[in-house]
Amino acid sequence: MADPYYITTAIHYPNGKPHIGHAYETIAADVIARFQRLMGREVRFQTGTDEHGLKMAHKARDLGRTPRELADEMSGAFKELFDRLDITYDRFIRTTDEDHHKASRAIWQAMEAKGDLYLDRYEGWYSVRDEAYYDEKELIEGEAGEKLSPQGTPVEWTEEETWFFRLSKYADQLVELLNKPGFLEPVSRRNEMIAFIEGGLKDLSVSRTSFDWGVKVPGHDNHVMYVWVDALTNYITGLGYPDGGEMWDKFWPANLHLIGKDIVRFHTVYWPAFLMSADLPVPQKVFGHGFLLNRGVKESKSAGNVTDPNELVDLFGVDSLRYFLMAEVVFGKDGSYSAEALVNKVNAELANSFGNLAQRTLSMIHKNMDGKLEDFSPNGEDKSLLAIVREACNVTLPKEFETLNFSVGIEAWLKAVFACNAYVDEQAPWALKKTDPERMKAVLQTLFLAIRDLAIAIQPVVPTKSSAVLDQLGVKSDGRSYADLSDEGWFTALVAAGHVIDKPVPAFPRLELPETEDS
RNA sequence: GGGCCCGUAGCUCAGUUGGUUAGAGCUGGCCGCUCAUAACGGCUAGGUCGCGGGUUCGAGUCCUGCCGGGCCUACCA
Numbered sequence: 259m260a261d262p263y264y265i266t267t268a269i270h271y272p273n274g275k276p277h278i279g280h281a282y283e284t285i286a287a288d289v290i291a292r293f294q295r296l297m298g299r300e301v302r303f304q305t306g307t308d309e310h311g312l313k314m315a316h317k318a319r320d321l322g323r324t325p326r327e328l329a330d331e332m333s334g335a336f337k338e339l340f341d342r343l344d345i346t347y348d349r350f351i352r353t354t355d356e357d358h359h360k361a362s363r364a365i366w367q368a369m370e371a372k373g374d375l376y377l378d379r380y381e382g383w384y385s386v387r388d389e390a391y392y393d394e395k396e397l398i399e400g401e402a403g404e405k406l407s408p409q410g411t412p413v414e415w416t417e418e419e420t421w422f423f424r425l426s427k428y429a430d431q432l433v434e435l436l437n438k439p440g441f442l443e444p445v446s447r448r449n450e451m452i453a454f455i456e457g458g459l460k461d462l463s464v465s466r467t468s469f470d471w472g473v474k475v476p477g478h479d480n481h482v483m484y485v486w487v488d489a490l491t492n493y494i495t496g497l498g499y500p501d502g503g504e505m506w507d508k509f510w511p512a513n514l515h516l517i518g519k520d521i522v523r524f525h526t527v528y529w530p531a532f533l534m535s536a537d538l539p540v541p542q543k544v545f546g547h548g549f550l551l552n553r554g555v556k557e558s559k560s561a562g563n564v565t566d567p568n569e570l571v572d573l574f575g576v577d578s579l580r581y582f583l584m585a586e587v588v589f590g591k592d593g594s595y596s597a598e599a600l601v602n603k604v605n606a607e608l609a610n611s612f613g614n615l616a617q618r619t620l621s622m623i624h625k626n627m628d629g630k631l632e633d634f635s636p637n638g639e640d641k642s643l644l645a646i647v648r649e650a651c652n653v654t655l656p657k658e659f660e661t662l663n664f665s666v667g668i669e670a671w672l673k674a675v676f677a678c679n680a681y682v683d684e685q686a687p688w689a690l691k692k693t694d695p696e697r698m699k700a701v702l703q704t705l706f707l708a709i710r711d712l713a714i715a716i717q718p719v720v721p722t723k724s725s726a727v728l729d730q731l732g733v734k735s736d737g738r739s740y741a742d743l744s745d746e747g748w749f750t751a752l753v754a755a756g757h758v759i760d761k762p763v764p765a766f767p768r769l770e771l772p773e774t775e776d777s
Numbered sequence: 778g779g780g781c782c783c784g785u786a787g788c789u790c791a792g793u794u795g796g797u798u799a800g801a802g803c804u805g806g807c808c809g810c811u812c813a814u815a816a817c818g819g820c821u822a823g824g825u826c827g828c829g830g831g832u833u834c835g836a837g838u839c840c841u842g843c844c845g846g847g848c849c850u851a852c853c854a
Binding site: 446447449450451453454457519522523586588592594599602603605606607609610611613614615616617618619620621622625626669672676679680682683684686687688689691702762764766767768 | 789790813
């Protein structure tokens with residue numbers, strides 16, 4: 259199968275339960291994965307959890323458990339959530355997986371063989387939370403006079419032997435890479451990264467001796483790798499690195515690393531540098547999406563406004579959540595969400611506009627045509643509507659999804675839905691029923707064709723609901739790709755098969771805002 | 778401290794390289810329809826385009842200062 263497509267999400271740090279941001283990123287990746295499959299590409303989609311590091315070790319210690327126990331439980335919570343969200347990952351990777359340790363050691367050895375790793379000694383202030391070292395001068399004073407990092411996180415004095423990576427050696431190549439159109443999006447991030455590099459790169463400390471929860475450095479068992487070295491490596495672990503093989507040949511370099519805007523630097527500076535050092539190709543694109551705000555405010559434990567994605571799924575269903583996040587938020591920018599906004603948007607666009615369009619149409623076909631379809635000749639108005647729908651479904655939406663402009667693509671789709679509803683009103687098939695039954699049939703079946711296109715187009719976003727619609731229409735499960743939109747023969751085949759439309763069931767019932775919703 | 782972004786109708790936002798009456802969706806109001814999930818369609822709501830200057834025949838769209846919000850980065854006190 260031609261045209262492979264490899265997409266990854268960041269692997270999530272499971273020192274707590276998954277929050278809305280994890281759901282958002284992974285849903286977006288899944289929409290892309292499903293979209294590319296419908297476009298006929300062979301997709302490999304990987305997500306997972308990043309389980310090493312001092313933060314995990316500390317968290318486990320605080321809970322009186324082993325890091326592994328904590329990792330197992332939390333990673334499980336992530337996997338469970340992603341399964342509920344209908345995420346079609348091909349691999350859920352865990353950095354504690356045996357093959358991942360092997361891959362991490364291999365890339366380490368490749369960098370070492372290149373002469374890019376050297377052992378040195380480090381003394382200074384270290385912030386566990388930031389996983390970073392700070393200069394004495396950078397520190398600020400806390401309320402109680404304690405020393406804090408510039409970010410306000412606690413720091414502790416550390417003296418250790420550590421491995422360094424010759425990051426500065428790759429500065430020129432990295433700038434060149436960052437200037438490559440399409441490598442880093444949104445482009446607004448590009449200047450920041452270039453400025454960071456041109457401000458002078460320091461060699462990167464890439465190992466720790468102060469704890470042992472991580473991947474051991476080859477030949478130096480007292481060192482574990484800096485979490486980012488092993489975390490980033492997950493992207494190639496999942497393809498069989500270092501052994502190579504069919505999957506490796508087919509899918510590396512990745513088409514897209516989808517990540518949050520906060521970790522753009524790790525993915526567009528450190529990661530490419532590691533790969534260059536190991537003589538491996540760099541990823542084709544890194545996209546840093548925005549954050550979701552809860553009514554415009556950042557969620558945090560201290561603010562007590564953390565949303566459990568599972569709760570949203572319980573209340574509103576998976577597809578509603580998926581639709582809202584992809585349609586409401588301009589991809590790449592921060593977005594705001596609330597239960598009210600979700601209910602309003604989903605009810606207006608999915609239930610009232612699209613769902614009801616399908617319901618009223620199928621209901622009329624069921625009642626007035628005994629559910630039977632027949633060949634017909636569309637007139638000018640019918641053709642005009644179908645052209646609008648086809649344009650939105652087969653041209654605009656795919657074009658926008660290809661460039662990750664989901665909200666724009668969905669908007670075009672919605673415009674086509676509006677056109678269908680306006681068409682129903684103009685044609686008034688309920689009146690034609692008495693005056694011109696043949697014409698009524700043509701109108702209803704024109705709508706039938708339109709709904710099929712619309713349902714096919716929106717599948718990546720609302721996979722379960724759209725397939726429910728397509729099932730009711732009688733569209734074969736192997737006739738639902740974007741290529742099938744251009745198939746002119748499917749309706750005739752459906753008629754010939756004698757398909758009968760049953761009494762329809764609303765695919766997108768209206769949502770209700772729970773009473774418990776406060777403020 | 779340096780660099781960058783944002784602030785457009787009640788809400789969420791579009792606004793190409795500056796050019797006739799500044800747009801969309803939601804909400805509100807009015808009218809129509811009754812097939813449908815009390816859903817649909819049409820009309821409408823008249824906003825100093827954050828504030829003050831400037832360039833220009835003409836600026837939301839360029840320059841500058843200020844206010845407010847955000848981001849990246851930095852060893853000066």
